[in-house]
Amino acid sequence: MNIVTIRASSLAELFDCPARWEAKHILGMRMPSGAAAHLGTAVHASTGLFDQATLDGAPITADDAAGALVDTIRDKNAEVDWDDTDPAAAERIGLALHARYCAEIAPRQHYVGVEVACERLEIPELGLALTGTTDRVRTTEAGFGISDLKTGGRAVGTDGTAVTAGHGPQLGVYELLAEHALGVPISAPAQIVGLNTGKTAAAQRVGTGEIESPRAALLGTEDQPGLLQHASRLIHSGAFYGNGKSVLCSAKYCPRHATCPYKS
Numbered sequence: 001m002n003i004v005t006i007r008a009s010s011l012a013e014l015f016d017c018p019a020r021w022e023a024k025h026i027l028g029m030r031m032p033s034g035a036a037a038h039l040g041t042a043v044h045a046s047t048g049l050f051d052q053a054t055l056d057g058a059p060i061t062a063d064d065a066a067g068a069l070v071d072t073i074r075d076k077n078a079e080v081d082w083d084d085t086d087p088a089a090a091e092r093i094g095l096a097l098h099a100r101y102c103a104e105i106a107p108r109q110h111y112v113g114v115e116v117a118c119e120r121l122e123i124p125e126l127g128l129a130l131t132g133t134t135d136r137v138r139t140t141e142a143g144f145g146i147s148d149l150k151t152g153g154r155a156v157g158t159d160g161t162a163v164t165a166g167h168g169p170q171l172g173v174y175e176l177l178a179e180h181a182l183g184v185p186i187s188a189p190a191q192i193v194g195l196n197t198g199k200t201a202a203a204q205r206v207g208t209g210e211i212e213s214p215r216a217a218l219l220g221t222e223d224q225p226g227l228l229q230h231a232s233r234l235i236h237s238g239a240f241y242g243n244g245k246s247v248l249c250s251a252k253y254c255p256r257h258a259t260c261p262y263k264s
C-alpha cells in the first residue's frame, strides 16, 4: 500500500468534505489564506516567541513578543484575502488577545515544548503518515499533555471555557505525534487554549477547555474501527465524495467550488 501523508490539521476536513480535502491535499489546489486564518498565524507567532523565551530561561515581556504578531500581519509576502476585514483592525484584535494570553494563560502553564515539529509518523498497515506541529506540550499533575491554541470568533464561550467540539481528531493526532517526537507518554487530557477574536474587549475572551484522551476515537478498539482506519479506507478507495452541506462549502473556502458537482 502506498503511504499518503495527512497533516493533523486537515483530518477533520477529510471527514467534513472528502472532495475538498482531496482538492487541497492531494491535487494541490490552493486558496489565499483568509483574514481569520492569518490572524491565527500571527497570534501563534507572537505567543510562541513569548513561551519559547520563558522555556529557554530568558523571558521577554509580552510587549517585546508582540512585534512578531505585527510583522506577521503586515507581511507583504503572505497571500491574504482580507475581504471586508481591515488589517489594522485584525492587528488590534490580535494585540489584545496576545496580551491577555501572556497575562492570563501563560503564567498558569508549565510548558516543556513550544511548537514541537513532530517527525513524520508512519502507520504502514493503514498506508498513512501523520505530520504536524504540536503547539505546546505541558506537564500537569496527570503527566504530560498537549495544548493547542485556537483563535476564532467562536473559540471561547460566554462562560469563559474554550470550545472543544470538533477538535478531537486533530488533538488525537497531536498526542501521537508529540509522544513520537519527545519520547514521553502523553497521559493528561488534551487542552484547547481558546482566543476569541471579537471586536469588543468583552468579546476578546481567552480560556481553556479539555478533551479527555482524544486518541481513543482515533485509534478505535478491536470491535470498533477508529477514525484513522476510516481515513485510510476513504483515502485508499479514492472515493472522495463531496458534502454540499459542509459549512465551508463556498467559493471563499473551497478551491474546487467552481466546478464541483456536489456543491449545494
Ligand code: SF4
Pocket: 017, 019, 020, 242, 243, 244, 245, 246, 248, 249, 250, 254, 255, 256, 257, 258, 260, 261, 262, 263, 264
Ligand atoms: S464545493 Fe462543496 S461539496 Fe464540493 S468539494 Fe467544495 S466543499 Fe465539498
